[in-house]
Amino acid sequence: MNLQFINVTDNPNQFFNLLPDDWKPYLVPYWEDYKDAAKIYVLKENGEVVAGGLVFSKSLPDMSDFERSLQHLFEDGYLYIGFIWVPLEKRNRNLASQWLTLLKKQDIKQKYWLTIEEEWLKHFYEKNGFTLVEESDGDENKEWLYVFN
Numbered sequence: 001m002n003l004q005f006i007n008v009t010d011n012p013n014q015f016f017n018l019l020p021d022d023w024k025p026y027l028v029p030y031w032e033d034y035k036d037a038a039k040i041y042v043l044k045e046n047g048e049v050v051a052g053g054l055v056f057s058k059s060l061p062d063m064s065d066f067e068r069s070l071q072h073l074f075e076d077g078y079l080y081i082g083f084i085w086v087p088l089e090k091r092n093r094n095l096a097s098q099w100l101t102l103l104k105k106q107d108i109k110q111k112y113w114l115t116i117e118e119e120w121l122k123h124f125y126e127k128n129g130f131t132l133v134e135e136s137d138g139d140e141n142k143e144w145l146y147v148f149n
Helices: 028-037 095-106 119-127
Strands: 003-007 038-045 048-056 078-085 111-116 131-135 144-148
Touching (some): 003 095, 028 038, 119 144
Antiparallel strands (some): 003 038, 131 144
């Protein structure tokens, strides 16, 4: 498998076209506001985008209350990882894990944080070196904070 890890921030449609339709309204209309604080990285296999995600260097306007309470992480040198996506037909090939590995290799001293809203993702991030640090209060709309140091 010949994978390339590429920054496509200047050509975001390479990633946007990969996203499911229900994710696009949360990102595409706001890209002009996000683009100065975000980088888009994709994995390409034989020229085809097979996975991707974003890395943010500052807070986004649509963050949850839980995420807003964690803004100090930016000041502590962390970057926020969001919108990681692998199309359904490309799954079970460790592409998201490879995306994370290649991102972390770019700068081995860089720290990252992210939140998840689906408990089944815990194992995935823990397997990829992230540590559970905190979870939101309440039973509804539960979120978990993970960091990578």
